[in-house]
Amino acid sequence: MTETLQTDVVVIGAGAVGENAADRIVRGGLSAVLVEAALVGGECSYWACMPSKALLRPGTALKEAQSLAGSREAVTGTLDAAAVLERRNSFTSNWDDAGQAEWVAGAGIELVRGRARLTGEREVEVAATDGRTLRISAQHAVVLATGSTPSVPPIEGLDTTDYWGTRDATSATEIPGRLIVIGGGVSGVELAQAYARLGSKVTVLARHDILGSFPEPVRALVQEGLEADGVEVRTSASPASVRKSDDGGVEVSLEGGDTVSGDRLLVSTGRHPALDGLGLEEIGLAPKKLDTDDSGRVMGVDGGWLYAVGDAAGKVLLTHQGKYEARATGDVIAARAKQEPGSAEPAAWSRYTATADRYAVPQVVFTDPEAAMVGRTLEQARADGVNASETSLEIAVAGSSLYADNYRGWAQMVVDEDRRVLVGVTFVGPGVSELLHAATVAITGEVPLDRLWHAVPAYPTISEVWLRLLEKYGL
Template structure:
C-alpha cells in the first residue's frame, strides 16, 4: 500500500482489527475518506491471536472425536493427533503473523493506513507515534472512532509478573506444546485453551475460584467440566497466592491455606479481559477512560459536538468479535449518514431501535459459542438473567440425544437444549445448546430470539427430519403439553 501524504481525512479510526476494518468499510462505502491507525498487525487480535488460531487448534481434535463416535468410521481411526501438523495448520490461518493480505484488502477498499500508536490530542485530532519514533498529527473533518479492543486482566499475585505468564496470545502462537500447563481462570478462554492443550498431549491443571463457565447455564458448565475431567484435566479450587519460576524454567504455584503447591512448565492466565482504554488520550477530550459510555450508534457520551465514537470490546458491551463487527456496521453507517446530513447529529437524536444505525441486539440478544467438548451455543438470556430482569419464565429442557437426528449424528450422542420462555408474551428469551456440533443450530435460535417470534408461529416452522433441529419441535411440544 502507498501511504497517503495527506494528514486530513473525514474519519480517523484507531485500531485495525476486525471492528476497525468494518467501521472503515461501511463509512468508506458511504462516501467518507477514511484512514486506519494501527500499532501492530492489520486484522487485529481475532485474526492472529484469538478467534482464528484458537479455532484452528480446536478443530482437529473435534474431528477426531467425531469420527471415533461413529461405528464404521471409528475402525478407520488409528493413532493420535499429529501435533506438528496441527500447529502448522494454525500458522496457515494466521498467515504466519504476516498482515500483507489484510493491508492489500484495505488498499482495494480505498482505506488508507498509518502505522503507529494513535492517541487523541484534542478535538478530532490524533497524534500517531510512528515506528521510527516520530509523531505525525492527523485531523478528522467529521469523526474519530476508537476501536482498540480489550486486553487481558491480570490478578494481583505475588511473583506473577516476574514469572512471565502466558496469555491467550502466547498459547495460540506457541511453537511447541509444553509438557504441563496450569491455567488460572474458569471462563470461556480458559476452557477452550484447556481443551486445546489436553488434546495436544499436555498435562493440564485448571485453577478456578468458582464454577467453570459460571456465566452460562448449569447444563453447560457441568457437561464441559465432566468432559474435561474425563480427558484428564485436573481441577483445583482456589486462587494462587504466589508464583515463582525456577532455574529449570518451570513454575511453582502456591495456593495458600496449606494446600499443596502446583508444579508446571508454564502458567497461563485467563481471568478475563478489560477494555483497552489506556494511553488513548481520552482525557484530553473530557472522557474518563474508566467510564466510557456510548449510545446504540456507538457515539461516546459527554464529548463536545459528538464527533467521537467507540466500537467493539473497548465499550465493554459484548466482548465478542461478531458483536463488535455488528456494532461496527451500525457505527460506520451512522457516521456516514450523519456526515451526509441524512441522520441527525443532534445529541438528543437517537436512531430508532432496530434501525441500521443502532446496535440494539447488544442488550439481550447476544449469541456466542464455546468450542469445547461438548460445544456450548447460547443466545439471549440465561434462566438466571431472565429471572433477575423480572421476566415471568418457564424453563424447558430437552435431551438432545433422544432426537433421531442426533442418534444418526453420533453413536451415544449426549446433549441438552434449554429454552427460557417468557410465559406472558409466549416468546423465547434465550436458548442454550450443549452437545457435539450444536454451534450449527445457533442461528435459528438467534433469529427466534431477536425477532421475538411467538411460539404459536414457531409451531409452523417445520424442522427437517432426521436432523438435530427436530429438537425445536420437541421443545415446543414439551412447552405445550408437559
C-alpha cells in the same frame, strides 16, 4: 518533522472491528484513515478466534471419528501436533498482515501504521512506525476500535514469573508436558482442551466454577468433556502465589496449602478495554471505561464526535458483536454527516443502532462438547423484570443419535410469558454451534411461539430438538 492530514473520519485500531467501521464509513461516501500500531487484522486474526479454533478443530474431528462405530476402527494414533501447529500458522498467515493491508487499500481506506492518541476535538496525533509524527484532523468523527487487553490477577510472584497469556498459547511452537491454566472462562477451557488433545497434562484452576455465566448443565457436560481428555479441573481453587520451580517449571500455591506443578503456566482471567495511552483525559474522559449509546457515540463529549466500538466500548467482548457494532456505527456516522432522516436519534432495531447487544448476543464455547447460548438466562431475564419461564431437556433425537454414538447434550429455552416469545436459548453437545443462528433469528425477530411451532425441523437432524422443546413447553 510533523505532517498534517485531513480526512472525514479517523478510526483508531485496525482489527476486524475497526476494519468494518472504516469500510462502512467509506461505503457511505466519506473518507477514512485507519490507524494501527500492530498487525492489521487485530487480535482475532492472529492471536484469538482464528488460531484458537484452528488448534481445537483437529481434536474435535478426531473425536467425532472415534465416536462412531465403523469409523473408530479405522482411526489409529493420536494428533500430529506439528501438523496442527502448521495448519494453525496458515490461518494466521504466519503473522504477516500483507493480505489484510491489501484489503484495506482495495476498500479505499488509507492505512497509517503507528500509535495514535487524541489531542483535542476531532484531532489525533500519530507516532508513526516510520519515525514521522502525523496530526490528523477529522471533519466528522473519531472512532475508537482499540480492542481489549488481558486482565492480570493480583497473584503474588506472578510479576516475576515467566507465564503465557492467551496470545502466547495460541501462537506457541511447543506443546508443554504439563500445563497449568489459571482461569475457567471461555479461553481458559478452550485452550486447556486444545493442549490436552495435543499431548499436555493440563490442570485448570478456576476461582469459582468453569463457564460461570452458563447454566449448570452446560458447565457439568463441558467439565465432563475436559476430564475425559485427562484435564484436571479444580474449581473453587484460588491461587495465592506462583514461583519458578527448581526444575525450571512453575509452581502455583493455592489458598489452603495445595501446590500444583507444571512446565508452563497459562493465565487466562479475562480482558478489559484497551484505552490506556489514547489521550482520553485530554478531552475530559476517564481513561478506563467509556459510556456509549446504541449508535456507538461516546457520552459526555461535546459535539458528539467520538465513537467507540467492539471491546473498546466494553459492552460485549466478542468479535462478531463488535463487528456488528462497527457496521451500525460506520453507517450512522456517514448518515449523520449527510443529515439523513432517522440518523440523529435512531430508533431501536434500526440499521444505525446495535440494539441486539441488549437482547440477542450469541456466543459459542468451542470445546467438545460445544456450548452455545443466545439472549438471556432465566435468572437474567427475571432480573430484567421479564415474566420468564424455562423449558429444558436432554438432546436425544434421531439426528443426535446419528451424529455420534452415546451422544450427550442439553437444551433450554427461556420464554417471556407475557409476549409468548423466546428471550434466551442454550445448547450444549457436539455440533450444537450450528443450531445457534436459528435461535438468534427467533429471538431477534421476536417470533411468536405459536408461529415458531410451524418451523418444521428437517428429519433426521439435531434441530429436531426444537420440536421437542416446544412440545414439552405445551405446544
